[in-house]
Amino acid sequence: MSTVATTKENQAADALAFEAPKADELAALLVGQVRPPRPSALSASLTFGWRAMLKIKHVPEQLFDVTAFPIMMVLMYTYLFGGALAGSVSAYIQFLLPGILVMSVVMITMYTGVSVNTDIEKGVFDRFRTLPIWRPAPMVGYLLGDVVRYLIASAVMLTVGIAIGYRPDGGVVGVLAGVALLLVFSFAFSWIWTMFGLMLRSEKSVMGVSMMVIFPLTFLSNVFVDPRTMPGWLQAFVNNSPVTHLSTAVRELMAGNWPAADIAWSLGWSAVFVLVFGAVTMRLYNRK
Template identity: 85%
Template sequence: MSTVATKDKGQAPDELTFEAPKAEELAALLVSKDRPPRPSALSASLTFGWRAMLKIKHVPEQLFDVTAFPIMMVLMYAYLFGGALAGSVEEYVQFLLPGILTMSIVMITMYTGVAVNTDITKGVFDRFRTLPIWRPAPMVGYLLGDVIRYLIASVVMLSVGMIIGYRPDGGVVGVAAGVALLMVFSFAFSWIWTMFGLLLRTEKSVMGVSMMVIFPLTFLSNVFVDPKTMPGWLQAFVNNSPVTHVATAVRELMAGNWPAADIGWTLGWSAVLLAVFGTVTMRLYNRK
């Protein structure tokens, strides 16, 4: 196909008329070329997950919440409450570390919603919505990228815990099982914040709402103390909190036990969170 330039009589010497290509030529050009294959849902999600990793590469300060923050949490609560609640830091850290690990990972899930809101504000998602990809891929990619951050935080906290005296009786297998269960719950729990990231107008609003939800949910649990010492009405809430079920399951798995009931509750909560907030998130994303 070519565009031919012609010159009519009576035109100025520097004026040329261009003939538009014929429809047959355009059709032949388009039909003769093979279209690239549509990426699979997994491929598209992994691509967006890699994008999240690249953002950390270019802005390494984003790792502050999965490095310095977990170290601060472990040392502060272990040395602040260890002597009063268990007689020594070494004794208390056996109970505390799995709980504080759960609490820290659950708390940093809120940054997923902040990242989503930031990209929406900048107009990045307008481009994503025009791509011929699986619709939830950008959201799933965000969450997959954040799972890597959660794993980094887990390694950091467990390393600090080992230094100050934590000794998991479940060994490597128990620790790995506990961390894996926590990653499943965190992935599902993060969909709450993607919903808020789409629903609210500014990242400050996302942070404010996230704090209002996370702080009561994590502190009103068995992360720090056994709920048996709490008032009856508070025990009823704490014992049925999803964070309590996760913390108990992680604690028991790392201790070498198999808490089937708490594992079941954790997986059940994960399924409910994913089904409810995942559906709401995608409806908001399609309408945004």
């Protein structure tokens, strides 16, 4: 009994010895400290881009679509259509490779939307929205990380193409110019899928809608054949398709030419995608 009484007395003494901090003292503690500087837009975007790369590091299977898929596309279409359309594989690969490069990279842009939707379902975006950073940084980070994937896909396809007979007359400069234009377009085009990633409820629906958009856009183009062999009504669509302008520009740059009109069209389409779908994406992101 005496032990219990002693314990209570000690607790009471401790409670008296401890005085709760006053409100002004707490305010001085919280406000008086020097805050770290707010990260710049570039720094925040690069940080989220590095996050996207770390996800690939921990789940390397994500590189399947930029390694095995491009190799399969080059080999399958070259040997399937080469003899029938151009008379030989070596002749057809000169026309096909820049186009199939454009088609493959544009098709894998859809996975940006899938990644966005997955993070939303996991609740990661709720944390992003509370951070004191540039608001578009998480979205731009996704796209910057995917640009590295597009670059890997381009390198893989060019390596396979050269191995089976592709010879770019534009040399290294022409190839680099073509790939650079493709990366700019793909970065802008990916904003469409970030919008779908925010709008749709599941990654399966994002994949389904993306395929409905990408397949007609890429196959109804000059990737495989010259549009002059198509019916007139179809030529009107194909000749004005953004994929056709991009494919022509990349093909001509790698051939050593300077297709100013097609380059301008490709850059113009890129600007439209960023301005329109980027604005819609950020509106959805702020309201999600």
